[in-house]
């Protein structure tokens with residue numbers, strides 16, 4: 001079995017990603033975890049932008065997430081909004097400034113450089129293998145998948161650019177279905 005070798009490679013890559021995130025974040029006075037939270041909030045949908053969802057996605061404590069959101073808010077990168085139907089629920093929205101910082105820094109430049117040195121076919125192979133490993137990790141440990149609508153069993157295609165979520169019963173646009181969701185459940 002290759003378990004140990006796979007683990008060692010992934011662990012080393014995770015360490016290098018932390019180094020590159022630290023470098024990218026330091027230019028803006030952000031810790032890697034703060035960049036991670038901003039990254040998650042930049043790609044999650046309207047059902048997944050709560051402090052609880054951030055906690056579950058990143059596996060961080062409630063305290064760390066709460067402190068991180070405060071820092072991002074102070075820097076003008078996110079803002080809090082109460083849910084229009086349930087005032088007890090708070091959504092964390094990324095501001096224009098936060099969105100620009102995300103676009104400019106994630107993935108970090110060091111990682112982009114590494115990928116650019118690989119051919120398109122090599123990148124496709126790595127993408128497929130990592131996706132397989134991620135799916136297996138989630139399935140075998142009964143974890144939340146945090147996938148996009150494209151692969152969700154609740155997504156119904158109405159036309160080429162309109163969709164419907166059968167779980168939360170709302171229409172979805174093409175841009176909605178590219179965002180990750182805490183309620184996602186794989187087809188089949």
Ligand code: SF4
Pocket residue numbers: 045047147148149152153154155156164165166167168181182183184185
């Ligand atoms: S279709 Fe699935 S992934 Fe998309 S919003 Fe609904 S539950 Fe979430």
